[in-house]
Amino acid sequence: MGWVDISCNLDRSFICERYQDVPEYEWSRLDGTLYYISQSSMTSYTFARRFCQAQGGDLAQPKTEEINMHLMTLAGDNSYWFGLDDINQQATFQWIDGTSLDNNVFPAWSNGDATLFESERCVHQQVNNGWRKLLCTSYLRFACEKAPSPRPILPIRIIAATSSPYGGGLLDASFICLLGSENEEILTFSTRRLVRLTEAITFDSYTAPGYSNVVPSVVLRHTLPATMEGLGFFECSSVTASRMTSVPLAILLSTRELQPIDGRFTKTVHVGDDIKLSVMSTTGMVGEDGIRWRKFTDVDWADSLIGMSSGSLSHTIQSASVSDDGVYMTYADGAVEQLPSSFIRLIVKECPYGRWNPPLCDRLCDSCYNGGVCHELSGTCICPPGFAGKNCLQACGMHRFGWDCELECGPSQPLDQCTGNQICLPDPYGCTCLAGYTGIYCNETCLVGMFGADCLQECHCTDGADCDDITGECPGDCSQGWSGAACQVPSVCPIGYFGADCNQECNCRDATACEKESGFCAEVEGICDIGYLSDSVDFPSSCIKFSGCYSSCSKTCHCSGGAEDCNFLTGDCLSSICHPRWIGDHCQTDRFETSSRKTNPGVAIFSCSFTASSGQALSPADIKAALGDFSAASWISQSSSIYIDRTLSNSFTHVNMGPEKAIYCFVGDPEIPSEFMFIRLPPRQFFALPSFNGVPELLEFGYYHAAIGWRQWDSSSDTGEGPIVGYKLYVRSGSNVVLAKEVQPPSMVNNTDRSVSKRSAENASEMVMYNVSGLEAGSTYSVQIAAIRDGINGEGEQGLALTFTTESVIHFH
Structure with missing residues (x-):
């Protein structure tokens, strides 16, 4: 039985199709961009482009010789489509991102001739023969490119610990x-050696000696042999x-001659930092002249000796x-395989402080407190033993630790x-004592004024009071400039963060700071970093929403489906639907426009315009303005309101006697995000x-009156701005105002409406x-x-006071 033509309103089963996702490990990275050559799929130019777009990218654009050679290497002996054509105008070649080939210094035409096969419109790389035009419907392999996805790779929630860091051989x-706790099934849970101890490699060089037993399933205990x-x-x-x-984690022999000077087996630094690794003699019998240092990655014995630090x-x-990055061994000369050695493992973070996603390092880490460290593959915090939570602000309390305490x-x-325990966590954290303990052997409590893992965190209690060694909590209030349960949140957030706990990301243009409470990027007048938008009802002044970017991340995407909906090369929306606030090519035209007048403080006079989409009808009630939030x-x-050519413009005047707040213009219902859009007015x-x-x-x-005179306000001797439209006379008896009277000099008498007057006293x-x-x-x-300047709320500060006493009445008897 074949196809049947029936009513479209009938219920039937159905079949869907979609392009299969290409896993990221099948892509090749070059200078921060991922490239892919189809291995078996062959299709037309148009369908090849659709496939690349379905992967979150587009056809590759070999604009440099380096990229071109990279693609040819990936393709081997195969021809392939890439993103160049003259479909819009013959002989005018454009890359798929809209830029002209003429802007390129690198064309690789076959025989240097772009006119070959002039009737064809799409360009492909011919095997060993450069670029050539071909019928766009021809079937070839194809080359895609896309930005690497910064998908967080969270660490498995594992902890290593030992109560015998210096008990090897016992x-x-x-x-x-x-x-x-994990959301994924654990496939293996095991132990091994990190580096081998002998130059010769044997079958068990990386096997942890001794034996392991698992009780219960989340605890694996490995007992080491009582040998060297x-x-x-x-x-x-x-x-x-x-x-x-x-x-x-490391374990040294009880008979060791050397050990780390501070007792810790790990040190964590960022690329570019200076670091000194130091050991001490445990016996006093090892002279410095005999000290040797080796650095092992996989214990490369032949080249591991560090001559510069010998002695x-x-x-x-x-x-x-x-x-x-690696393990550094310190030993007495000649004793490298006699094992009285010391180890320090250096962990080098590839990204600078506060950043993750190497090698680009283009993402801001979560804000980590109480000694927490940013995980470079996810941006999340690895909290020190004794603290937990997204930002390590949750103190576990006495004798508790773990990812969730x-x-x-x-x-x-x-x-x-x-x-006496050393607790180790995934890189780049390393190893420390439990919260509340410090010292070489983790058996000392914190000094006054310090707390946390290794007692490295400083207390911030009022009057210099000591805090709890384990949690950091103060017996009273926090000292000035600090807040939070353990007084660790600064009053001024680090650059890049905002919020009560400084744990929200600013995402301001040029990586500038933002206001702590609102997240508003005040230094750059509210402009977000490329790829970010002010589109949160909860934080309407902030730039916390990532919407994606395109054209080498020089422009922000405005697609209805967010970053995943945006082609990172062209900015086109895969859904073909813009965010409701944006219209036009690549959704780059803002439907809102605002303007505001310079006014006296506390007064806002502004207008908001909104352009209707095709077929949309607007009424004056559709554009609203709000102070501080969107509540009624x-x-x-x-x-007032005016409607011209699909654009509705509403004017507003507002007098606010309280603290200055942000003003928003909006369309739609904030409870319906798909239809709600807003804009914050720039700082007034x-x-x-x-x-x-x-x-x-x-x-x-006299007895019952006084004639008062004063000179007029003068910009050369007084402060503020004119024009001046009058004065306010205040007469007080003690603290009571007995007269408050607006007065105009003769030259201003006719200007009675000071809300519109523009006349100033010239004399x-x-x-x-x-x-x-x-x-x-x-x-008395x-x-x-x-002085009163033009406009609403134009009265300035009162000047210096004149004091006088009226004449007294003398009574005769």
Whole structure:
């Protein structure tokens, strides 16, 4: 039975099709861009482009000889489509991102001739013969390119710990591996040696000596032999279907002659940092002249000796690089295989502080507190033992630790005691003591003013009070400039963060700071970094939404489906639907426009315009304005409205006597995100209110009146901005105002409406006078003058005071 033509309204089963995703490991990276050559799929130019777009990219654009050679190498002996054609205009070649081939210094035409096969419109790479045009419907392999996806690769929640870091060779030497809760099935949970101890490689060079037992399934205890083999760097490893994480830890012999000077087996630095690795003699019998240093990656014995540091208890690395990452052994000359050695493992973070996603390092880490360290493959915080949570702000409390504070130390626990342990976490964290302990052997409590893992965190308690060694909590208030449960949140967030706990990302243009409460990028007038938008109802002034970018990340995407909906080369939306605020080519035309007048402080006079989409009808009620948030109580009444050529423009006037707040114009219902759009007005400009610095004069007074005169406001001797439209006279008896009167000099008498007046007093020497009546005899009064500038709320500060006493009435008897 074949196809049947029936009603479209009938219910039937259906079949879908979509392009198969190409896993990222099948792509090849070059200078921060991923490239892919189809291995078996052959199709037309148009369908090849659709396939690449379905992968989040587009056809490759070999604009440089390096890229061109890279693609040819990947393709081998195969021809392929790439993103160049003259479909729009014959002989005018354009890359698929819209740029002209003429802008390129590198064309690779076959025989140098772009006119070959002039009737064809699409360009392909011919095997060993350069670029040639071909019918766009021809079937070829194809080359795609896309930006590498910064998908976070979270570490498996594994911990390595030992209560015998210096007990190698003793009967009780062991270490444990602890698993936290995971969403993925754990496929393997095991131990091994990190580096071998002998130059010769044998079948068991990387096998951890001794034996392991798992009780329960999340705890693996490895007991080491009571021999010299119980020395070295070991690791706990776990594997799921998509991830593998290992956590190294070290154990030195009890008979060691050397050990790290601070007792820690790991040091973590960033690329470019200077670092000094130092050891100490445990016996006093090892002279510095006999000290030797080796650096092992996979224990390359032949080239591992570091001659520059021989004869010293320290090895200094200046401007560390990734190649410096590894295990450093320190030993007495001639004793390298007698094993009285010391080990320090150096962890070099590829990204600078606060960044992740190497090698681009273009993502901002979560804000990590209490000694937490940013994980370079996910941007998440690896919290020190004793703290947990997204930002390591959750203190586990006495004798507790773990990814979720789920573990405890003490009798009948995996760690049978709390002192003397070294706790290790996935790179780049390394190893430290439990929270509340420090010292070479992790058996000392914190000094006054310090807390946390290794007692490295500083207390911030009022009056210098000590805080809890383990949690950092203060007995009273936090010292000035700090907040939070353990007083670790600064009043000024580090650049790049905002929020009550400084744990939201600013994403401002040029990596500038933002306001702590709102996230507003004040230094750049609210402009977000490329790829980010102000599109959060909860934080409407911030740039916390990532919407994607295109054209070498020089422009922001505005697609309805966010970053995943945007072609990273062209900016086209895969769904063909723009975010509701944007229209036009590549969704780059903002439907909002705003303008505002410079006003006196506390006054906002502004307009908001919105362009209707094709077929959309707008009414004045569709554009609203709000102060601070979008709730109905915050709406601002409109004063006028005008509709011209699909663009509706509403005007608003608002007087706010309280703190200055952001103003938003919006269309739609914030409860329906797919239809809601808004814009924040840029920071408003205000006139400086005039300040009158003159002292009023007492021209004449009697029992019940006083004639007061004063010079006019003068920009050369007074401050603020004009034009001045009048003055306010204040008369006080003590703290009580008995008269507050607006007064105009003769030259301004006709300008009674100061809300629209633009006239200024040109004759600043003209004296302004006012006769104050109704005073009490023999009473003391003070007089102050405030200048009033044009516009609503135009009254400035009151000037210096004149004090006088009216004449007293003398009673005759």
